Amino acid sequence: MKDIEKLQDGQKGIVFKVTADDGTQKVIKLQQENPSRAVVGTALLMQAGVNTAAILPVKDEKLGQLQQDVQAYLDANEGSDVDLSAAQQLTQALAAVSNPAASPPFGNVVEMDFVRGRDLQKAVQEPDFKQLLTNPSFQRQLGQIMAADAFTGNPDRFAARADTGANPGDSVKGWYNQNNLIIEGRGDDVQLKAIDNDFRPGANVDSENVFGGAAHGGQWGSVAAANSQQFKREVFAVIERLETEANVRLSPQEIKDFITQATEGAQETMDTLLAADITPERVDQMLDVAGEAGRSKRECVQNFSKHVQMIQLLRDDLQKSLAVKPTVAEMAGIASAKGPLTMEKVLEGLGVSKEDAAEIAQSREKLDRFNKLMQGEKGAHVPKDFKITTREAAAMAKDESTYKQFTQKVGGPKV
Ligand SMILES: Nc1ncnc2c1ncn2[C@@H]1O[C@H](COP(=O)(O)OP(=O)(O)O)[C@@H](O)[C@H]1O
Numbered sequence: 001m002k003d004i005e006k007l008q009d010g011q012k013g014i015v016f017k018v019t020a021d022d023g024t025q026k027v028i029k030l031q032q033e034n035p036s037r038a039v040v041g042t043a044l045l046m047q048a049g050v051n052t053a054a055i056l057p058v059k060d061e062k063l064g065q066l067q068q069d070v071q072a073y074l075d076a077n078e079g080s081d082v083d084l085s086a087a088q089q090l091t092q093a094l095a096a097v098s099n100p101a102a103s104p105p106f107g108n109v110v111e112m113d114f115v116r117g118r119d120l121q122k123a124v125q126e127p128d129f130k131q132l133l134t135n136p137s138f139q140r141q142l143g144q145i146m147a148a149d150a151f152t153g154n155p156d157r158f159a160a161r162a163d164t165g166a167n168p169g170d171s172v173k174g175w176y177n178q179n180n181l182i183i184e185g186r187g188d189d190v191q192l193k194a195i196d197n198d199f200r201p202g203a204n205v206d207s208e209n210v211f212g213g214a215a216h217g218g219q220w221g222s223v224a225a226a227n228s229q230q231f232k233r234e235v236f237a238v239i240e241r242l243e244t245e246a247n248v249r250l251s252p253q254e255i256k257d258f259i260t261q262a263t264e265g266a267q268e269t270m271d272t273l274l275a276a277d278i279t280p281e282r283v284d285q286m287l288d289v290a291g292e293a294g295r296s297k298r299e300c301v302q303n304f305s306k307h308v309q310m311i312q313l314l315r316d317d318l319q320k321s322l323a324v325k326p327t328v329a330e331m332a333g334i335a336s337a338k339g340p341l342t343m344e345k346v347l348e349g350l351g352v353s354k355e356d357a358a359e360i361a362q363s364r365e366k367l368d369r370f371n372k373l374m375q376g377e378k379g380a381h382v383p384k385d386f387k388i389t390t391r392e393a394a395a396m397a398k399d400e401s402t403y404k405q406f407t408q409k410v411g412g413p414k415v
């Protein structure tokens, strides 16, 4: 070993960076939690094509070997002016791993590839943060990571969170963990890397609220990335959050481009993951190998099964909406209808059932507002050529807060 450095200390875990004699750099993390979910989450992110750090539990002989290596490093540098405090702390922490009474009780060790770059906490303070935010490659990769996190139910990176107050679902707010995304490089070479991955599927299997949330000390992830309409709302909320944190403003066009790129990236990753046929049985096996067992494993597999159904449902919904188009024959049928064309008649001509037609007629009032929105009644921050489709308008009409997001942004743009 050439060097041992401490990256983070605290009640949640201790993180060290270790440089081997050949120069390779690894991260050693001691933590309370069983790392099995991080291992499975990371494997699925890799399957999704997301850039992330390989992670391995360090146990048994591997743990013994690591202890010996650290001791050898300490012995070799004894009496020199090398600062050995990190190495000493690592030795003590490793010795306490198998002691159940140790405080803090860090009974698990993992080894990860060291990820080079800056996290969002640093990036938002940089003068060229706006360049990063408006970089299509950043935007696309962000969408990809958000989709992979939606698939794995990771609650700890990016999400729009539904308001858990008096009116759940009434508004969504952007949220992110500034330390769990590492950014390497700039411009076309920018690379986003996911660290601190998790696998917490099934906390959100309610189609009424696809967003993430936090309450009573816990937090849950978002599945919005499965559906492009919902994901647009999520990205919009995240952009607003980033703008606030960094004190920068994107122009309406820049916001639109960001949403487009991120949504395309997310769709691509969702497709990859859904095509990979990751079954509950497979997840069961992965958890097994990673060291999750018993009831906790059973529940996780059951939750994943519901979770993935939810994702497919959101996805199917989207496919359906793309498929809805009147055929030539249907159009001819509508045209030949006698008498004034009521909305009900048009819908009937399109083969919509009476009940559905009645429901649509009822939501007419909401749709009217969106017709106005489509005709230009937009907030100052929305680009003039920002067109939404009828389908999008209908989806948005269901939700007051989205309408407000597009119409009531205070202050207007500062570009
Ligand atoms: N693989 C890694 N490469 C580089 N830095 C890392 C890596 N893992 C962790 N870190 C650093 O240590 C910090 C804490 O690690 P993390 O796994 O996020 O733990 P926590 O559960 O405490 O959030 C990270 O925010 C990052 O700065």
Ligand SMILES: [Mg+2]
Pocket (backbone or CB within 6 Å): 179, 180, 196
């Ligand atoms: Mg973290």
